[in-house]
Amino acid sequence: MSRPAGRGVAGLRGSSEILLIGRVIPCPGDAPVAAGAVLFRDGRVAAVGEPDAVREEAHPGAEVVVLPPDAVVLPGFVDGHCHLLWLAEQAAQLDLRGVRSPAELARRVAERAARLPAGAWIEGFGWDQSRFDPPAWPDRWLLDRAAPRNPVLLRRVCGHVAVANSAALAAAGVGRDTPDPEGGRCDRDPATGEPTGLLRERAIDVVAAARPEPGPEERLAALEEAIARAHAVGVTAVHTHDVFRPGDLPRVLALYRAARRRGRPIRAVVDVSVEALEDARTAGPTGRGDEWLRIGSIKFFADGSLGGRTAALSEPYADGGPDERGMLHYPPGELARRVREAQAAGFQVAIHAIGDRAVDEALAALAAARAAGAGQGPPVRLRHRVLHAQVLRPEHPRRMAELGVVAEIQPRFLVSDLAFVEARLGPQRSRLAYAWRALVDAGVAVSAGSDAPVEPMAPLEGIQAAVTRDDLRGHPPGGWHPEQRLTVGQAVAAYTAGSAFGAGAEGWLGTLCPGAAADAVVLAADPWRVPPAEIAAIPVLYTFVGGQPVHAAG
Template identity: 35%
Template sequence: MKRFALVNGKIYVERGRFAQALYAEDGVIRLVGHDDEIRSAAGRGAEIFDCEGRTVIPGLNDSHMHLLGVGMEMSQLRLNGARSVGEIVARGRRFLAEHPELCRHGVAGIGWNQDLFDEGEQRLPDRHDLDQISTDVPVIVERVCRHIAAVNTRAIEMLGLGKNSPQYENGEFELEADGFPSGVFKEQAVARASRLIPPKSAAEYEDMFVKAAAYAVAHGLTSVQSNDAGFVPVPVDALMEIVARAHAGGRTALRYRHQTTFRSVGDFEDFLRGGAREKYHDPAAHVEIGPLKLFKDGSLGGRSAQMCRDYRDDPGNRGVETLSNEEMDRFCRAARDAGVQVITHAIGDRAVADTVACYERVMDGGKNPLRHIVNHCQITDRPLLERIAADGLCVAYQPIFLDYDMHIVESRCGAELAGTSYAFGTAAALGIPVGYGTDAPVEDCSPFPCIGAAVTRMDHLGQPEGGWFPQEKVDVETAIDAYTAGSAFLEFHERDKGRLKPGFVADLAVLDRDIFTCPPARIREILPVATVIGGEIVYRR
């Protein structure tokens, strides 16, 4: 029997209640209380961790991310923070020169954001720009949102595209004046281009996965709900085997719940019949098979989020529907019949409304026993939020998106709609079940900048003073609960995960400062000094 005790801490149990110490046996909390009683219960031979007065919170649980995507990005051309198209080109040329072994079949990059360019033109890169990196191998660099990519001429040629080529289904590529592709790809066209670069070996992907898991644990995450299967360029079964092998081999203890994407309803039904859900669902090894993951629209930054009205700064454009209502209905009916939860990427108000309507059509008796989730749920008005609450639907929010989005929402959607969007406070007041996350690698998976954004509604520079639409702020307890107990509810674990109480798993983070008393603007700087999963110290700084 493995015994573990945590003493001399400020342990967050629930709103208004703290404890000094806790005791766990075989990974499950048995007692929470004062130092003396915990030391007595632990007895000799137990591992004792002295918090030295530090604050302890439940292990953080990212409700939606792409963990292998984080690991893959660590080995790609990284373009976050690029200040111009010219800098993208310069970084690409340098990466190609310094890492020829990674670029034998092409250059893959991610992270640029044209709205943050402050040198030269504020525009999307195109094939002519990327031809300066290479004309011999394909170059594909994805925008930070992953819904837009720029590719070079070689990539266009390899895709067999030319003047007046037909557009892809659920995706598009922009054209130059003569009808030749410009190199700007959107939505499913991005996936087509990305597949030009051959996948890595299973062993290489496993190493990337483990590296990303270590990074997550070092930032206080003990659970992730991750859409890698069907999202990264690895067959679904092969991806699940990689995750299972990493856990079975003891290479990570991070709890992992699959969110799985399929190209067609037929593929989803084949997966259900194939037995993978039973084969790879292994809670004892910290791996579970979770919901079907769907994509309804694009991104706000790329103006491909599906809107009810035209974008104010792009008249005539209402975004991109990446999955028709009819196809979504077929997916959701198949999921309902198999007892499978659904989580749907929906950012624009039209995409959110259509997603809610689809869920309503498949829910039995107007109830939501499968806990279907609206992921992102960014652009909303009050009636739409009230409808979500009345339906008992869940929401996976990424408050860290505000860091950038607050600077573009009003120009895209207008002040009135902006004021009811990213509605963390309203969602909490309406009682909508909410889990927080980061959508990493779209944003860094560290949870504390995300919590800070929810609490302050200010960006990393502390702007605007007082917060952006401050009526939607939440307090620290609400933000932590959304990242722990709320995320656990989304995965049906509210009775054994997300609280530091008897009967719950001993997953926790010991923080380097008190998140409840430090200046709110400093929350984003917090880091754990230790992370514990199942009563085992898996990270210590």
């Protein structure tokens, strides 16, 4: 059994055998059964139970850690959907999440430009026009004035809309006569036809492709830092979408292997964009790999984002024009054809679908794939996933349950979207937006993740959001559509066993039963025993991966 290299963690020496004595919840859920100790040996859970019995299983020389009386040991959090390499890259970009006006946005860009040579790219992430006062979209001319000598590309918080200045558009060869790419759009001035700099969906990729690529050592250092940030919030495994283009997959796999060799272990299931399906065929199918690094899903985008107004809705946006219903990424029948192709090659598929029209498209494609696969020999357990499932109609949870689809939810989205969601959807559609309880009650398998860097990776913030359905500061009182709240047990299970199930790793991840991976998080307080409004503030005391300490508070 391979063990991760260790960097050393304050207060723990790290050894092949560690005994934690304190409250342990091996299998999170409602009314969880607690144990008094857990023993890690050679990367696995060797025993769990009452302290005296577990001590009997420990060998002489085992490291013994007696935890504080209020602490609790949980299975390590499994982030069911994130972009860890994107999170790594974001560390070098402008953080624009607190910007409150186009003028402030321009000022932040100008400050960065003043420190850079002419021609150096400026990238940023996190702006949200709905939080500007008054709300307004930024454009290329705003950025031209702020950075006339530098190409600028700034992604909205959702990642589905961006704004670029004239230098960035020119570097990418985007002008008045440039056609929109399939599945994307460049906004244009209605009088002149000139691009305004706003880029939607795949149009972003056209401009982003003009950027210089960072070197391998720079990428590796950034990934190591991102993994350390994941450990600090208790995340021990990720289902991460990091492969977007043909040729990326070998480099991505090499980065994760190198990070583990250098003492930053994390278990990664790597999703691959459908554009790189041929590369995935050489490394796949789904599940191929080892206990640290495996091939995951083929990723499709059915639509965009609600905040960016590119989520595909069946009825117009409540705060938009009569024809504004968002964007579908594929022409009729094309998504279904490509999903069948991926499934036939042995791959789980993951379909990004936020609007109800996109959910329709995703479920139709999955139903067609299921029908096409019937009668073709022993069934392969490919747990297809619908990512986000943010705006539903009443029939969707039942259809998802019937198809055996895993719903991959991001409770932290609601915290950010409360500023605009009711106005964007209207009161009727809002009743089944972020409808987590409806999914659980229908029997849909639910996996939870962060979509980091779109939202913070911290699972405890997501758990609190799922339980309170407010902005993490108590607004609105009682929660937004509180009938869709999850219990603490349901929320914690979604971030542990649920995400493990979505990755096909149940029994190995998301549990602390004997034989499972010795991946655990030690919290300073028990989420079941504190007021729901305090869950997000619980400190992470320790994180263990493969039985080794990788994070300690302070």
